[in-house]
Amino acid sequence: MRNPVIDVAALRCRYGDFEAVRGVDLEVDQGELFALLGTNGAGKTTVMETLEGLRAPSAGRVRVLGVDPHRDRAAIRARTGIMLQESGFPAELTVAEMTRLWRPGDHREALDRLDLGHRRDVRIKQLSGGERRRLDLVLAVLGRPELLFLDEPTTGLDPESRQRTWEVVRELLAEGTTVVLTTHYLEEAESLAHRLAILHEGVVAVSGALVDVLAAQPARISFDLPDRLDVRSLPILTGDVVHEPSGRVDVRTRNLQDDLETLLAWARRDGHALVRLRAHHASLEDVFHAARAGRQVVAA
Numbered sequence: 001m002r003n004p005v006i007d008v009a010a011l012r013c014r015y016g017d018f019e020a021v022r023g024v025d026l027e028v029d030q031g032e033l034f035a036l037l038g039t040n041g042a043g044k045t046t047v048m049e050t051l052e053g054l055r056a057p058s059a060g061r062v063r064v065l066g067v068d069p070h071r072d073r074a075a076i077r078a079r080t081g082i083m084l085q086e087s088g089f090p091a092e093l094t095v096a097e098m099t100r101l102w103r104p105g106d107h108r109e110a111l112d113r114l115d116l117g118h119r120r121d122v123r124i125k126q127l128s129g130g131e132r133r134r135l136d137l138v139l140a141v142l143g144r145p146e147l148l149f150l151d152e153p154t155t156g157l158d159p160e161s162r163q164r165t166w167e168v169v170r171e172l173l174a175e176g177t178t179v180v181l182t183t184h185y186l187e188e189a190e191s192l193a194h195r196l197a198i199l200h201e202g203v204v205a206v207s208g209a210l211v212d213v214l215a216a217q218p219a220r221i222s223f224d225l226p227d228r229l230d231v232r233s234l235p236i237l238t239g240d241v242v243h244e245p246s247g248r249v250d251v252r253t254r255n256l257q258d259d260l261e262t263l264l265a266w267a268r269r270d271g272h273a274l275v276r277l278r279a280h281h282a283s284l285e286d287v288f289h290a291a292r293a294g295r296q297v298v299a300a
Ligand SMILES: Nc1ncnc2c1ncn2[C@@H]1O[C@H](COP(=O)(O)OP(=O)(O)OP(=O)(O)O)[C@@H](O)[C@H]1O
Pocket: 015, 018, 020, 038, 039, 040, 041, 042, 043, 044, 045, 046, 047
């Protein structure tokens, strides 16, 4: 029998007359990274805050680590780590003082893990935005939480810091930590998530295992139509072929390998060069656009 770390059914959240979350179901299993994605204002932060116990739902059932996170917040506080979108640290404290205030101890290793060891004696107000974000993560994981909430953890980080953050998140997953992540960087979710939900206007538009969600969308082949060729001279493909005004041909197909083989055999036989040829399975960005456009996407 499944024993999810997070179990949410028919969750609704209101701000006065406005219902920001309108019937959301979610399950997160132990040890997985669950990405909560969505357009601006879709309701991600509201759902996260409800899971963190910071907000009572208007309706629905919410269980986190087996308890109601709002009513029994004290029971789960020691077992969860939270990295909020914005943190308000005392600006005059040094990094080392802040970590000790958070939790007694030396914490050199935790700071080194996120390349902050050399900044131990620097005041928080002197840190760069990226360093503050990394300090947020250090504090969130200091108590070795079973369940970690990461709300846009890499916003404002340079590519190297982002990679380092991902490495730390992967290490935490390998140690068995369950992670709930919100992010606007879809490649981040695609790289880290086992399962995901995409919220749109307060409801779940797509949910499921990452591999299933990606497989439910058609793959794409695109290339520049060779000069002087009419699109009708292309070989017959199983996918839908669109000739863009830019001269690019865009094929959406459920048989990527077959259609690519047909196309390449035709190009070789007739001596055509397929300039800027790209062939790839659907990305999370494709799924996101489909969800946003209200197109039906399979929920696994
Ligand atoms: N305190 C509040 N009072 C009234 N409306 C609010 C409040 N907080 C959020 N909302 C509204 O609820 C909706 C959901 O907001 P929420 O912050 O949960 O979305 P989000 O998906 O996290 O957005 P973003 O990606 O922009 O952070 C939005 O329409 C927002 O304007």
